[in-house]
Amino acid sequence: MHGLTNKKTFDNKQLTAPMANLKDLARISGFSISTVSKALNNSDEISSLTKKKLRKLATDHNYIPNKTACALRKQKTDILMICLPKQQLCKYSAVIEGIIDKSQSLGYQTLIHQFDLKTLPQALKQLEPQRTVDGLVFLLERTDPATENMFEQHAKEGLVLIKHTKPIAPNCDTKKQRGIGRKLGKALIERIDWKTNAPEQFSKI
Template sequence: MKQHMTLKDLARELGISPSTVSKALNDSPEISAKTKKKVRELADLLQYYPNSFAQGLKYKRTKTLGVIVPAILSNFFSMVLDGIEEKASELGYRIIICISKESLEKEKLAIDMLIKSQVDGILLSPSKETQASLNIKHLQAPKNYGIPIVMFDRLIKEIEADKISINDCLEAELATMELIKSGCRNVVYFSGMATTSVNEERKQGYKKAMENSSATARIIEIDFSKDEGEKFKSILEENSIDGILTSDELTTVQTARNVLTCGYKIPKDISIIGFTNGKMGENFMPSLTTVDQKAKEQGEIAVQTLIDRLEDKLPLESIEFILKAEIIHRESTKNAMIPI
């Protein structure tokens, strides 16, 4: 374990007395606002925690796990959390759930709060801002206090941690081939979750399938939060689209709704496959064919892996679990044409 920063270390760095540092951190009225600001900024930069707290991290177990997800409204992350809570409860652990809302700053605050809450380990799917910026210093802090991290779904290769995911590249390739085998000739990829690792992997899988089929790949970044009805209609018409692979469940539902609004029939005119086997896609009319990412299983395996790591049941090197996804066939695709 890395030697933690002490009060005396901070005082030496700042050129002031340890008592002044202590008073500044405790918001004493004896200390000026300028000095307090300077002390707190350096404490954050050097990842300082009170000595008694840091020692507590080293020797105690709290049977508590921290969880950080980018969103709670997403069916995928809701199902992951269901798996996490169920497995953690089964194994005698409590969980603290934090939501980053795709914000790097909120994610940093969550990491800091979980360290101070003395969690035994952290389960994490990083925010879009973290993945886009690769600002990952905060994700290295827990390790300094003996707190392991397990990442799930969205992964950052630069972080040394156990990782749980599906093979997004392969699954996107297989889904694209499913559309092509069903008779689609102009398949596009609609991306609604830019700057995430899973989206980039799915793009690569889609492009690989199109290249292997000698077809032209077209990736379209779509934002349904804006009024893009006319733009969407022109995209469909100009590209003669008859097949769509989408990046996530919300984008799938929004795409299907707009396809129907533009007067096309699903799957007669346009077939659609998306990612995440959630309730929105299942209950949409027509019901939507999807890649089941095994969300609940990812949560369960993430918890088991983290506890195995805490109990020294795993090798020193980080491990990676890759789950096999499957395509759930529903009404938004035609039956694939099987070669005789």
């Protein structure tokens, strides 16, 4: 990528330059790719002045981080998945709103996955750790010993999950349900953060 400029004019029209990548920014700035990456990720190893210069350079040249690459590097996707049985979306709508509200406030996106209760073992198998999401929250009215054993086994294999297995009371107002959801979202993210930063010998807990 040669001759990068932020904007060009042609027949009185502004044209935006193509997006630069880390290699381009390193070449233009004279810093190594590693230094540029650390500066853009606010590393303490890089001085404030260098961070400021490289961030401005990144903005001027339309740099956008590759989210897939960032996820692979951090071993995190910043995505949560809400799992619940089919045909129960309306029942848990306020709880789901609470989970989404809390997760967004903490920098996470959310997906919703609905499954057939009769095929829960297969659903769990499909949701084994594949770096597609950081954690799951299950919304179920009840579980049996076999299901609990499955949850425990998958947790040991590295699937970060929590579950809410209490029925939603008929007289439970929307505000209270959202509060339940926010608590679930916070608890899951705290578990994800602990696991991410835990010593290796505890990574399977």
